[in-house]
Amino acid sequence: MAKAIMIQGTGSNVGKSMIVAGILRAARARGLDVRPFKPQNMSNNAAVTSNGGEIGRAQALQARACGVAPHTDMNPILLKPQTATGAQVIVQGQVAGHQEARDFGRNKQTLMPAVLESFRRLASECDLVVIEGAGSPAETNLRAGDIANMGFARAAGVPVILMGDIDRGGVIAQIVGTQAVLSAEDQALIKGFCVNKFRGDRSLFDAGRDDIAARTGWPSLGVLPWFDQAARLPAEDVMDLPARARSGGAGLVVAVPQLPRIANFDDLDPLAAEPAIDLRMITPGMAIPAETDLVLLVGSKSTIADLAALRASGWDIDIAAHIRRGGHVMGLCGGYQMLGRTITDAEGIEGPAGTVDGLGHLDVHTTLEPVKNLLLRDGTHLESGAPLTGYEIHMGRTDGPDCTRPWLRLGNVDDGAASRDGRVMGCYLHGIFASDAFRAAYLGGLGASSSIVFEDQVDETLDALAAHIEAYFDLDALLAAAVEIK
Template sequence: MARAIMIQGTGSNVGKSMIVAGLARAYTRRGLAVRPFKPQNMSNNAAVTVDGGEIGRAQALQAKAAGIAPHTDMNPVLLKPQSSTGAQIIVQGQVYGQQDARDFGAAKDRLMPFVLESFHRLAEGCDLILVEGAGSPAETNLRARDIANMGFARAADVPVVLMGDIDRGGVIAQIVGTQAVLDDADRDLIKAFTINKFRGDARLFDEGRDDTCARTGWPCLGVVPWFDGAGRLPAEDVADLPARARSGGTGLTVVVPQLPRISNFDDLDPLAAEPNVNVIIASQGAPLPVEADVILLGGSKSTLSDLAALRAEGWDIDIAAHVRRGGHVLGLCGGYQILGNSIADPEGIEGPPGAAAGLGHLDVETVLHPRKTLALSHGTHLESGTALSGYEIHMGDTQGPDCAYPWLDIGGTPTGATAKNGQIQGCYLHGIFSSDAFRAAWLAQFGQTSQTTYDIQVEATLDDLADHLETHLDLDALLALAQPPVLRA
């Protein structure tokens, strides 16, 4: 029978996703059939699954670490923020509806059965389920209808290991404070704690570790040093985006405007991994750097809103100047839509019904509609003939004269658009730069040579991460804490 253990954190971005990926690789190497699971995630960085749905990018990476294809049951509830107060809700891979934050609490009662259903299906075909929490269990205002942390752990009787982040400071208070605000039943589910992101000599924290053990009564499974390879793994949190950039060297300079609802930004990771490519993330409040060779407009969860934000920054003027200087622009998904003449939302998919003029660099028009396109795709780069693969995840269709100049062939269908000046291109396909042959051909257009085999690098980094955890965590003790969950009908 499958056993399960849950990794919860004292807050967001403490490293839960990366640690679960490392554990998945470590236990898979020990011969166990491992499945990752996150009851509820919030991210605009999503992956398309083999069963035709979408899940958080972190769970797709964890599945890769376990040597299996991602499945919608690994992340049954995904929240994709569209505004400061609202999100699209994805349930078991498909659009469930839109929800304001103030109303989402009531909706959680309806979502827990889907969460448990997915969890139970995963448990039928594996040895170990590694469950990842979301945020912190200490958010007492969210506990009543919680499905992401202790609410799920209690419903499925899954033991918990609590992880703190020493890099942000106050880790003793993080762990002791979390224990202090939990009720007795939740507290009893926590069996141990661990510390993540330690820099320097870990022996310097021995007294702090022992004090935390004494105050909580929980054993410590280890103090994990900072993992330098984290930046070589696909990012999920937009907060990690600026850290992925690299500039200051010679080679191709790719500038990416960081729009408020940027999504699927792991498109950038294979480019940033190339030693001769400088990826610069342009933050709000600053002009786009004039040294850009290519401006890349990435995906967006709210295209009309991000288009308005781009104009408010004056970046539309910067892009126009870049094009006049002979620079290139590439739009992926939402960025493709923004580069066109217009974007219409007649049914109010992203908010109130309306339309807006695009940047006009591609002679195409986009109409948004409720049907969401989710597809894993394989094709060819028409100019070079190289193979590529990727995924589509968008709402809307784009048509116009520049579509007569496609630059990709997907399943026998020409797709994408190219401006007549040859400087502007766009398409709906995400993930194309992960294909080594295509990335090499694309870089060659700018006189650069690819020096990276991206997937091999990711696999090697997952192995390094597993080695790191084998060294610094007591994985035997952690595995011994895992228990068969309660599989209620």
């Protein structure tokens, strides 16, 4: 049975996911068989696993850091926000229903058996499990029934390292204040702290580090400098997207409307990495620039609601003008559905039952269905013959005359749809831009070149992150603090 330790943060977006990936990669380099685990995640950026389920994409990247395939046990509870107050609940990779936040808060403890089952099954096959918390254990209003932070740590009997974010300021108060609001039992689980995202001369924070240690009684496991290559790793959260864009740069202009429930936007990571691409995230209040070459509509957790938001922002008018000027449009998954003539939700899957008009740039019709398609796919780009891989994660099917102009072949079946002039295209396959040959062929057709090997770049960055951990984080102390799972 494995040993385990948990990384919790003083808040969201303190860098837990990336640091856990680095710890896992570094531990693997030391010869350990390692696995990631996150009891509960909230994200619309999901990955499809080889065992036919879905988990948060951060855990898929962490699995890659371990050199293993993603598995649903790595993230047994995934919440995918669909409305301002409700989310689709994924349990061990499969849809278990929709719950409002208030109801989930009352019922979440009932999910602990599934969480512990996945954790113990994962721990049975490796040497070390590194667990990532969610949000902050200092959210005392969420402590009752907690399964994401101290509630899980107590139930599983695992020690905790607390991480703060100095870049947002007040890191001493973050860590000392977290201790102040925790119960004595929760405090006892914390075996040390670390500080992330430091910029400049680290010695200038020696007194601050020592003050935290003196006030809390916890040892420091390191002050980690800002990891400059973080943007080369796949984005975990929509909050990371603006930093990936290079608005105003040189190259092919790819405009991406940032809709409220944007999902599975890992399609953007390879494009953001390409020097010849000027990727621009278009936020509400901004117009799609006239110089845009490609409008890319990516996935959505709530297609009909996001289509309404697209219209409210005036982007439907901008897209129509872009097409009239001879521009190109690609829709992936939810974006594909939006480009069609109609979307029918007869069973009220996303809200009130009914049919809404799509943007009408593809002659296709979509019917939403309750069964979710979760598939890993291999295929070919028909025009160039370039091989590609990707995944499907959607509810619904799309048919119509433009489907007679497919642009992909998945297995022995042609797939996707294109307009008569070929400038508007759509499909359900996510992740295709990570396939270097396809990306080069598609961008070449738009007059841009591809100059990176994307997957190699991700692995090189994970190796650099592991070296960063070895240099600035006390990995020996973390491994010594890990406990054997009973």
